[in-house]
Amino acid sequence: MATFRKRLEDERKKRGLTQRGLALELKIPVSEVVFYELGDKKPDIDTLNKLADLFSVSVDYLLCRTNQRQDxxxxxxxxxxxxxxxxxxxxxxxxxxxxxxxxxxxxxxxxxxxxxxxxxxxxxxxxxxxxxxx
Incomplete structure (x- = not known):
């Protein structure tokens, strides 16, 4: 079963980004990305939207509400x-x-x-x- 943390990690790796690289793109601390991928923390709505835009996917896809990458x-x-x-x-x-x-x-x-x-x-x-x- 897909999870947010797995989708995030997969999308990050598809783009060839390290956790640090993703943090720089989002202008957030690296620790936030680490927490997201460990499942210890969920991003706020602004960060979710930035992630969706960066990865060219829908927020629903990131949240595993759909398997369709885009609206x-x-x-x-x-x-x-x-x-x-x-x-x-x-x-x-x-x-x-x-x-x-x-x-x-x-x-x-x-x-x-x-x-x-x-x-x-x-x-x-x-x-x-x-x-x-x-």
């Missing part, structure tokens, strides 16, 4: 950030429960395919708004 929507959001219209549309529809499974499948697509899928959904949504006066 499923993060990759799609990053891709669409270059197109304000599609990005705004994504923000609007990404909270819809009826589309969650589709979005989960979309996260592993390449950039061009993500654009295409979101453009298709937007076209369908626009057509329905026109047809049904929504």
């Amino acid at each position: 499923a929507n993060l990759h799609v959001k990053e891709v669409l950030s270059k197109d304000p219209v599609l990005h705004e549309f994504w923000e609007e529809i990404s909270r819809r429960e009826d589309l969650q499974l589709l979005f989960k499948q979309t996260e592993n697509l390449n950039e061009k395919s993500i654009y295409r899928v979101i453009e298709i959904i937007k076209t369908i949504e626009d057509e329905e708004r026109i047809a049904y006066g929504g």
Whole structure:
């Protein structure tokens, strides 16, 4: 079973960082990193967020709440950030429960395919708004 301390150690080693190197990156004492990896102490929320950003993973992944390294929507959001219209549309529809499974499948697509899928959904949504006066 995965634990925070194991995930932290694994991510640190993947990046080729020593405990000291990680402490320098986070601007915290080395002893804090040692305590985290021993399981004697948990980081505060600011440190958790810094770790997630540094390792390009979600806080939920670090805390072993999921085995998915990143938020499923993060990759799609990053891709669409270059197109304000599609990005705004994504923000609007990404909270819809009826589309969650589709979005989960979309996260592993390449950039061009993500654009295409979101453009298709937007076209369908626009057509329905026109047809049904929504």
